[in-house]
Every structure is written in structure tokens, then in C-alpha cells.
Amino acid sequence: MARLLRRLGVIPLDRRTSLIAGTVAGLLLVAMWAGTGYRYGPYVEAVAAPSGGTPSSERELKTLATRLRARERQLVSRHKATAPRGVFIVIDQTHNRLYLKRDDEIVLEAVCSAGSGMVLNEASGKKRQWVFDTPRGSFEVLSRAENPVWRKPDWAFVEESQPIPKNPADRLDYGSLGEYALYFGNGYMIHGTLYERLLGRAVSHGCIRVGRDDLRKVWAAAKPGTHIYIY
Amino acid sequence: MLVLACGGCARRPAASATGGASTEVARLQRSTVQLERQLELAGGKEFYLLLDPAASELTLMLRGAGLRHFPVIGLEIGYPRVLWVGRRDPRTWQEMIWSKGELDPPRPTDRIVITAEAPGKGEEEPEPPPIPPVAEELYRVPPRFHIRFSGGLSVEIRPRETDGNAGRFARLRAWWGARWGDVAAALGSSDHDVVRLRVVLKPKDAESLYRSLPPSVRLLVLSGAEQGPGPLFPAAPAAR
Numbered sequence A: 001m002a003r004l005l006r007r008l009g010v011i012p013l014d015r016r017t018s019l020i021a022g023t024v025a026g027l028l029l030v031a032m033w034a035g036t037g038y039r040y041g042p043y044v045e046a047v048a049a050p051s052g053g054t055p056s057s058e059r060e061l062k063t064l065a066t067r068l069r070a071r072e073r074q075l076v077s078r079h080k081a082t083a084p085r086g087v088f089i090v091i092d093q094t095h096n097r098l099y100l101k102r103d104d105e106i107v108l109e110a111v112c113s114a115g116s117g118m119v120l121n122e123a124s125g126k127k128r129q130w131v132f133d134t135p136r137g138s139f140e141v142l143s144r145a146e147n148p149v150w151r152k153p154d155w156a157f158v159e160e161s162q163p164i165p166k167n168p169a170d171r172l173d174y175g176s177l178g179e180y181a182l183y184f185g186n187g188y189m190i191h192g193t194l195y196e197r198l199l200g201r202a203v204s205h206g207c208i209r210v211g212r213d214d215l216r217k218v219w220a221a222a223k224p225g226t227h228i229y230i231y
Numbered sequence B: 001m002l003v004l005a006c007g008g009c010a011r012r013p014a015a016s017a018t019g020g021a022s023t024e025v026a027r028l029q030r031s032t033v034q035l036e037r038q039l040e041l042a043g044g045k046e047f048y049l050l051l052d053p054a055a056s057e058l059t060l061m062l063r064g065a066g067l068r069h070f071p072v073i074g075l076e077i078g079y080p081r082v083l084w085v086g087r088r089d090p091r092t093w094q095e096m097i098w099s100k101g102e103l104d105p106p107r108p109t110d111r112i113v114i115t116a117e118a119p120g121k122g123e124e125e126p127e128p129p130p131i132p133p134v135a136e137e138l139y140r141v142p143p144r145f146h147i148r149f150s151g152g153l154s155v156e157i158r159p160r161e162t163d164g165n166a167g168r169f170a171r172l173r174a175w176w177g178a179r180w181g182d183v184a185a186a187l188g189s190s191d192h193d194v195v196r197l198r199v200v201l202k203p204k205d206a207e208s209l210y211r212s213l214p215p216s217v218r219l220l221v222l223s224g225a226e227q228g229p230g231p232l233f234p235a236a237p238a239a240r
Helices: A002-008 A015-034 A058-082 A154-159 A212-221 B002-042 B168-187 B203-212
Strands: A037-042 A087-092 A097-102 A105-113 A119-122 A129-131 A137-140 A143-146 A149-151 A172-174 A180-185 A188-191 A208-210 A227-230 B048-052 B057-062 B065-071 B074-082 B098-104 B113-116 B145-148 B153-159 B195-201 B217-221
Touching (some): A037 B168, A058 B002, A087 B065, A097 A212, A105 A212, A137 A180, A154 B113, A208 A212, A227 B065, B002 B048, B002 B217, B057 B203, B074 B168
Parallel strands (some): A087 A227, A119 B113, A188 A208, B048 B217
Antiparallel strands (some): A097 A105, A137 A227, A143 A180, A149 A172, A180 A188, B098 B145, B098 B217
16 A cells, blocks of 8 residues: 555555544544434414515505405405315225214224236137226215125126126126115226225225124115215 | 712613614514415415424425425435535525426336227227236335435435334445445535435434425525524434
């Protein structure tokens, strides 16, 4: 090392000086590291300056304040109208929970089963692919049915390696959807299940499965037009 | 002299009335801006978070409906600094809508893929599909995570007492990793983590938020229109 330094033309330092220089350099680096990052402090409201220039005379201020109060009242009224009124349903598909709410109060918390997220590939024929996700977003109960009959789609046969029936009557399945079904569009529904032991796990093909007792309460409360929010 | 004194007295109430009216106008302007923002969010199709420091609440919302409320225990604000020099962005970040919020680190995704055999090929009945694990079984929630928004705001979620429950070595490791992450973020591009809100939640709430947060979420931080300037919140509890 000393030979290399001599070749480079650097004056070789003695051991003591090297040690001091190294320590100072190290302390400087630590100080620089300590001074880089994020500085946190208590959250403080920033008082923004009024926009558009503030009138200076008291009369102009009062006129502006009156106009703003009227605008505020109008906006408050519009804002209140955006919140759902009465009964609505919230579904947390990650935790497999269905909440029946009335004016932001939870009336019922039910364990449910949301979509498994599984991907089903068809090995032969049209080689289609299905993804069994429950959609996120805002929906409405479009229609309801008692003792619903399931018209099995193609994937239900592909999944069981069964041939797809040509006769439409062969697609009908009685009883597997439970006592009630609430349809909310694109083939998705809230319905009952034969597999109540699997409630709490994401095992459905996209629909929301609910236990019998909870489904009866949801059926009683959620009429057509009831909002459903799924996240 | 008496007239002058009376004139002086008459002038003083007018000045304070103007000051009071000016404050009221400023409050009304802030309030209307906030309401307009909330209406804009409620009219959209995206999920959004509403952080209300005055009510100590973070709410996941969609179309004006409150889906899930998370009580906020502590709230701090952080700005980057490099070599002891602060790099505080002068842009206003309150009362504006932040969009395209994504989790960092992202949630691991693990889909089960099944290829169904053609009908009639196998003699036996096909096996039923495997039962997917629940989110709690699939992955652990990181001790600290961010929701990063386009434009430079990030929300750091810190579960309370996460550090306290962990062992000493785990705490040191977590602190070391977070420290180096902060250094890298502060030195990084100017649009990245310009403002950091550190939100402290209960551990279960933080885990629930991480697991269920929808993608591309928006954010609005409400201001306490009735409050004046000054700290609204206790500082986030220090890690033990």
C-alpha cells in the first residue's frame, strides 16, 4: 500500500495521522448520514391565504362572507345527499366479511366467501380462461329471487372436466344457491351456500356466499335499489 | 382632545371587526374548497381515503359512502433533509386531491392456476380445487408501509407498539432498514416523498388497511376549518 501511494505521488502519512484522518472522515460521514433523511414534527394545520384577493373594506368583506355562507350551505346539502341513505351493504372481500349498514351504523356483520381469484384454463376446445375474482366498486341490487335456480355457465362444467351440455335444461342446478339470491349485475349475486364450513375463506367463483341465517336478514333488509359497495 | 380620543376609540372596534370578518371569509373559503373536493371525490368511481385530523379518523370511501373507519392514534408530518439542510416543498398539499395511491411494498399476489382436463380423458373424478389460504396465512404485513401518491405525497402507516412487541434485535434491524430507506428517499428524485404523513394506527387496523386497500386510491386531507393554526394532534408515540 505504501509503495502504491509513493507511485501515485501521494505523500505517505504516518500511522497516527492516518488514524486521525480516518476518524475525522468517519465522523463526518456519520454526521452526513444522520443529517439526511426525514425530519418529523407534530402535524400542524397550515392556514392558507385566502384566494382571489381579499377585499379590504368591512362592507365588502361582509358581502363576500354572505355569498360564501350561501355557497357553503348549498355544498353541505349536496354533500349530505351523496351519502347512501337507509340500508346499504359493504363487502370486504379480503377479510370475507359482509356488513349490512343503516346510515353508517353496522346492523349486521356476516362472515361470507368472496371470489378465490383462481385462474381456470380450458385444456382443449376453445382454450378459454376464467378468473374468479369478485369485482370491486359500487353496485345495486338489481333483482332478487327466492329459491334461485342456478343456470350453470360453461366454466362450471370445464372445472369438473364434464362435457358442456347442449340441452339448456341440463345446465339447471337446484338448491346450490340456497334460499335467496340478490343479483347485482354481470352474473354476480349474493346467495346462500351448501358449504357453510368454508365461509370466511375466499372460495367462490366471484359471487358472495353467505350463511343461511345471515342471508335471511340480508334478504329482509335489502330491496332492489339497495347499494352494494365491494372493496 | 376629547373628540380625537373618541375618534380613536371608534377606529379600534372597526379594525377588529374587519379582522374578524377577514378570518371568517378565510374560513368560509377553506370550507367551500373542502366541500367541493369531497363532492368531486364522491362523484368519481375510484376509492378514496379521507384523513380527518380533527376527528382522528382515516376513512376508506367510495361515492360518498364510508366503507371502513380507522381510528388514528398519532399523526406527524415529515419533510426531507439532506446534509442537515431541509428540502421543504413550498407547494400546498392540504386541501388537494392526491391520486394513484399504491402500496409500498406491494401486496404479494399468488393466484392458483388450474388447467382442467378435457372431458372423458380421466377415469377418476377430478380433484376439487385447493382451498386458498386467507390473507393472514398468505403473507405478513410489513412493520411499516407506505401509500405513495403521484406528485410526491406519501402516507407512512406505522402500527402502534409494533416495535415494542418485537425483540431488541428485530427492532434494531427494523430501525436500520427504515433509516436507510429514509436516506435513499431524501436523496432521491424531487417528486418522490416530498411530504410524508406518518399515521399511527392500532396494529390490527394497520394490517387490515394493508390487506384490503384497493389499488389506485385517492386521498384528501381535511383541514380543521374551525381550528386555527397549531398542532392538532399528539405526536406519534415513540417506539420503545
